[in-house]
Amino acid sequence: MPRGDSGMKIQEIKEEDLNPEEFIEQKVWEISSTVGDHEAINALSGGVDSSVVTALGHKALGDRLKTYFIDNGLMRDGEPERVASLFEGLGVHVEVVDAKERFFEALRGVRDPEDKREAITRAFYRDVFGDLVRRSGIRYLLQGTNYTDVEETVAGIKRQHNVLEQLGIDTERRYGYKVLEPLIQLRKPAIRKLARALGLPEEIWGRPPFPGPALAARVIGEATPERIEIVRRATRIVEEELSGLRPFQCFAILHEDRVTGMRAGRREYGWQIEVRCWDSEDATTASPTRLPYETLLRLADRITGEVPGVVSVTYNITKKPPSTIEAV
Numbered sequence: 001m002p003r004g005d006s007g008m009k010i011q012e013i014k015e016e017d018l019n020p021e022e023f024i025e026q027k028v029w030e031i032s033s034t035v036g037d038h039e040a041i042n043a044l045s046g047g048v049d050s051s052v053v054t055a056l057g058h059k060a061l062g063d064r065l066k067t068y069f070i071d072n073g074l075m076r077d078g079e080p081e082r083v084a085s086l087f088e089g090l091g092v093h094v095e096v097v098d099a100k101e102r103f104f105e106a107l108r109g110v111r112d113p114e115d116k117r118e119a120i121t122r123a124f125y126r127d128v129f130g131d132l133v134r135r136s137g138i139r140y141l142l143q144g145t146n147y148t149d150v151e152e153t154v155a156g157i158k159r160q161h162n163v164l165e166q167l168g169i170d171t172e173r174r175y176g177y178k179v180l181e182p183l184i185q186l187r188k189p190a191i192r193k194l195a196r197a198l199g200l201p202e203e204i205w206g207r208p209p210f211p212g213p214a215l216a217a218r219v220i221g222e223a224t225p226e227r228i229e230i231v232r233r234a235t236r237i238v239e240e241e242l243s244g245l246r247p248f249q250c251f252a253i254l255h256e257d258r259v260t261g262m263r264a265g266r267r268e269y270g271w272q273i274e275v276r277c278w279d280s281e282d283a284t285t286a287s288p289t290r291l292p293y294e295t296l297l298r299l300a301d302r303i304t305g306e307v308p309g310v311v312s313v314t315y316n317i318t319k320k321p322p323s324t325i326e327a328v
């Protein structure tokens, strides 16, 4: 069983055992009593976890919760604007911070998956967020770390970028703020239940997971602005074609090796996109969705036709395990 910040074991609360109203009341109380008259800060990505934390924190602290959307240059098409306007519509002001250059700088020349996660962790917590917190003097960070993040990280499967204290990282000493993690006992289905109970729209509670390292988790090798743009365009097509089937997750991955293709009668040494589409309950195990052949052909035609430089499209047919959901 994973351990929490004070070394105590974290006890999972299963979806069927979760009473959302009582849980909300308890967490609102915990947040208000910890933060007291001070302010807290949080980063909203628009995913269900950070959205629920934003809603809980806002309920507990009102305008004393300062919510930021960090535009790291690694998000999907139109995502920063969409998330900010959705929350503004719910009465939560979201400050969008343009941090694209700092993230690409941190990722320059980084190729190894775990090094990429580490570069993003550092750019996020120490540089961009660290700066915001230091400038504001705020001492509390609300964060949507969940039970699966901790479990997979502690088991050494994959280090989730938001897991800090469970790895022995003292955030107060290293970054100057304390991290509050109200969702640490819950897995995704329970968090979705909470999102509904908090009155968040389906666009939020029904939203497929999207990794913290964002599109950098979907580029094999170096995540440059150009390579992120290729995967961003392919991702848009994959989501347009497959989201209607309501898979657990669907996305594109840009491979590093190029292959020989041909276009307009000429040889083109171009990029390869891999499409993944998953059926899963909670991401611990997953199976590739049995997509109709026609759908696969349409994906290949659109991606090679609409994303410059791509000459090959493949579909992943491996289960998790031994695959993982992301490729990085």
Ligand code: XMP
Pocket: 117, 152, 158, 159, 160, 161, 162, 209, 210, 211, 212, 213, 217, 249, 283, 320, 323, 324, 325, 326, 327
């Ligand atoms: P894997 O790839 O480990 O993914 O099978 C399990 C679930 O976690 C998401 N994922 C991440 N989320 N930071 C995150 O916030 C990460 O570094 C990360 N890696 C994977 C993945 O999308 C899937 O839902």
